Amino acid sequence: MKRQHPIKPTADSRWQWSVMVPTLSPAIRDWANSDGLIWLHLLKTVIAGLLALGIAMLLDLQQPRIAMTTVFVLMQPFSGMVLAKSFYRILGTAMGTIAALVLGALFVQQPELYMLGMIGWVSACIAAAVRYRHFRWYGFVLAGYTAALIGIPNVTAPHDLFLAALTRAAEVAVGIVCSSAVSALIVPQRSSLALRRTLHIRYTNFTAFAADVLGRGIERGQFERHFADIVDEIVGFEATRTFAAFEDPAMRSRSQHLSRLNAEFMDACTRLHALHQLLKRLRGSGPRRMADAITPYFRELSALLALTGDASVDAPRIAARMRLFHASLPRRVRETRRPLEATPAESLADFDTAAELLYRFVDEWIRYSETYTSLARRKPGVGQRTAGRYVSKTNGFVVAFTFARSAAVMAIAGWFWIATDWPSGGLAVIGAALACALTSTAPNAPKMAVQMAAGAVLATMTGYLFTCYVYPNIDGFPLLCVVLAPVLALGAFIASRKLSAGYGIGFSVFFCLLAGPDNVVAYAPDLLINNGIAITASLLLAAIVFTVIFPADIPWLTERIKGDLRAQVVSACKDELPGLNQRFQSGTHDLAAQLRMLLTRRSRRRRDALRWMLVTLEIGHAVIDLRNEASHAGYARALHPRWNSSMARTCDDLARLFERPDARGLERTLASVRSTTWAAQDVLETVHGDRDKRHDLQRILSSLHFIRTALLDKDAPFNTH
Template sequence: MPTLGPTVGDWANSDGQIWLHLLKTVTAGLLALGIAMLLDLQQPRIAMTTVFVLMQPFSGMVLAKSFYRILGTAVGTLAALVLGALFVQQPELYMLGMIGWVSACIAAAVRYRHFRWYGFVLAGYTAALIGIPNVTTPHDLFLAALTRAAEVAVGIVCSSAVSALIVPQRSSLALRHALHVRYVNFTAFAADVLGRGIHRGQFERRFADLVDEIVGFETTRTFAAFEDPAMRSRSQHLGRLNGEFMDACARLHALHQLFKRLRAGGPSWTVDAITPYFGELSALLASIGHANADAARAAAGLRLFQASLPGRVRETRRPLETAPAESLADFDTAAELLYRFVDEWILYSETYASLARRKPGAGPRTVGRYVSKTNGFMVAFTFARSAAVMAIAGWFWIETDWSSGGLAVIGAALACALTSTTPNASKTAVQMALGAAVATMTGYLFTCYVYPNIDGFPLLCALLAPVLALGAFIASRNPTAGYGIGFSVFFCLLAGPDNVVTYSPDLLINNGMAITASLLFAAITFAVMFPADMPWLTERIKGDLRAQVVSACKEELPGLNRRFQSRTHDLASQLRMLLTRRSRRRRDALRWMLVTLEVGHAVIDLRNEAARAAYAQALHSGWKSGLTRTCDDLARLFARPDAPALERALVSVRSATWIAQDVLETVHADRHKRHDLQRILSCLHFIRTALLDKGAPFNAS
């Protein structure tokens, strides 16, 4: 008996969460069905369908999606009315207008993503759902629009109310838990990297997971703001935390890359001299993890380490000053990067600790706004793919005058919308098609054998609940989500009960065939005509990724670091979504992301340090032109990576290094100015080692 409490707690935090989600989903669906019937709406099953499309485990997710779903539904309803008024009894022109509208909405959903994705998708799908069945009967369009909007609104209200009122699972709590897990895991990861070191492939895989966490955090933060006023008031604080985490990740990667290069080709004394500091910091971070990641204590311990670091490094460096200049530059750069990493880690730990204490951090550092970035060709590709699928389905419907052809067009629009941001659109569409086929067969059994033999709403709920729960359970599992979505949504849409049930098995089968065929057709089109991992498309996104270094070299400095980091991580996450299979192209894309972060971050550091050392222009006439030429040549290299551009960039970096060394000799007696120039030299040396790295993608190509 003493072990019963922990056992129940473990179950409640694992399988219990799944059962709670199923209970709330089925309850909301049946509640929406009952209210729609009570209001005598034309198709109560639409309200139930809305719940299964909308429901999420966390209340913040449901509230965020509901807000944008209401906006999307209203805009979609208006679009259906406008298109119907413009193209009265002109089905061909009406279909062209509808295809353009729906495809544009899906493309906009890909552009803006996250919770806003759903608003754009609904603006397109609602227009198709309302307008397509009434193409040939425009006099019914206005009434159908109002009725359908009311049915969708009932589903929105029920899903939101049930999620928020019945044992609400706050995304704010999930966010706090995710922050704790991220802090612990990253502490252990940093300890491994700085201590024993890890294999290149393992580092790349684990770092890529951190990229996904950074991008996903921004979405969860927005969800939490919808449900928790405390989280809403701390939104900027949370944004600062994510920005500092990005900085710490970038510093760790830079340290890993430099130390890897030192071990591979540097003189042994350089590695021997700096390794004790890496080992000491690794031991500190490992002890933090073993102490359950007390962030405040970690920050205090690291501040002591940081305070003693400059003096100890100078003592270590003094006997080595007779070494070759290149080797000494390796040591200075490693020490500078180590100091910067500790500084970033302290800021990240202090911000995290202030959140854990539920108190705002003192003196928040301005880090700028998270800026998402989507490749324009990706948006155009999504528009073309959606337009092609819907155009072929619409042409077939108009040419054959198939009674269920309109539903097939709606199914095609739904397939394009729901798969627009999935890693494998074709696979998801096939899963949805199989789910729709099973839903059709299940609906046939209900229509022929269940509905005729029951009486009363309670008995109807008792018989529908197991079927709905099964679909929701399958949809909650990532590997089978497509099957569950297809089954749940299309069972409700095809065979959900109305106030007056129509016992027409032949119509049900015909509609089910139309939906299944349209989903399979969409899957074939996605796989054959529009595969998302086409080389030209991924190359375009990699071009946008490399362009972030151009931005680091050219854009205004205020807020540049946050813009650069967020856009780079966003584009890298999109590439990982497209290139799902482990392959050479996936590794190449990941390495472009890593070298972009490495060089871009160093360039921003260089520009910031040069801005603080503006007095150097008066000491050397080539100071400003040398740094400008370095940034210009680095921008050209990443815009068009080839051997001549790489050679020009190396020459410019070397020239700027010579100029900085001349200025350093001039100001050597001034301690502060000497430190300014030493930091600039470290930035230049690090950029040069990154360009010379044989594992860098522009060298490999």
């Protein structure tokens, strides 16, 4: 859901740049990998902006500054991001142009009705941008913003609307072409390279994290924070994968391979979380003998996961050792289990469940490692394994909330404009639309709106100096480029800093919009100041509405998203099994990332949301395992009269518990899990002589026992209800 602003150099971009400068001295290479990346991005942004301005002037377009403004809204460090945005921006611009013409035709010289239609269109576009996110965000935002940019200045002059629509579309197109060309042709920073480096870093970090969890254990809060970062990585990976497909045919052809890798990574992470939870319960309240019996296997696995150097080199070696460990694990576990068989069944179930989860984790880690190795070495995919499509989910209330918030801001600005007949009121409405659009997916929308307002104030002051003292004293386009370059670079530099991005975006965009040069420069400082006040007032209005009337972290909204998160377990209990695991994993991670974006401040509500995400993954994954194993053990129906009804009741009670968490539902679910466990134990005694069937029933019992221990966990969020 996060909008991709120009960012400070990351490990990904540093790695790409270092590939391009392998022969330079260490000092120069170090500069190129850090500050050099910033200067490269600033240089490309300024070149693209001035190129767009020059071409628009050469074509004698009415407002060349719109083309320059487009560059600063569009420019990104990676070429794939720009190409992706440009493709959807062209579509959005075309739709916005059509919408402006249609509204103008329907409401000729009826500003009130025209304003209502424009508010509905822009708000709907911003809401759709929140719903579909990533690079498609830009298409929907531009469909709304372009309509406002074209239509609002021509409300009272409908005869100029068609010509204005064509002119604005041409100006925006020039900005799109220039930003795409400069990004792709001048020292391109490929998002496909960033994707490969991301995979390398993720594999290294996850392997080290798993080794720590299995070897020495990690405190609960530290584990939760690290796992939350993993959620962001999974969601961000899908966006980067899509960006890379726009620029690299090889990445496009291997899209399914990458999708499978992300799915296997999600499975391995979820299984690691389950192991961590079971270890916590064993060490906290479980039998000491069982914990001592299983712990050596975890420590051995931790040692096997130790990296000694480059992950792409270590991965095949570790995978080979893990395959040997995986092949010998059942025999060794049976030998360890024999002396424990005299212990109570409940304690023995702890050992069996831990061993089963360990076996599954090793299997899933091997799959993930093999797929990663094949990608790192650019070889074909492993076997014929396929993964379902990543499924993005957005709560309907979030979409409606975004629509209402945007409509409220624009309605207030539009009402004030019509009621007062303020000459700059139309620009205030455009500023309100821009504020709602640019902050629609920001983690802290009020803060960003305030930063943009401060940037607009600085842009107005700088624009006043240029209008009064700079433009009258220069002659020719080359000199114009010389005086504009430092100002444009300053805005791009501020926007590249994470904590001050709003200031830089506000300064860059509104300096170009308010004081950018046209073919015929109008020296009207009073109009400039009035327009600057209008833009600043609209941004501050947006910040006030976002804070007072529509705060993003309002409790009922986050509760709705948590309800959708819990509904993932309902899907795990009731949906069709083919492709269910991928749909469950991707939807759960996507909703969890949205909750983390809304709940930015550390608080009890944020911790509660994170724990709902963890328990949803934990129990939902276990239910899918249970249903898959039960489908393989179809013979159990004939061996136990209540087998089908017990399994169905367990799934139904789990679904009801997550739909409406309460103590009574928890007791009912525990009872049904216990009843199904007894049924599975009866079937196990019947088929004990058949090794394959015995293993099927043991896996079912392990899933049931794990679900029961997860329900009884004192840290589980539904226990607080």
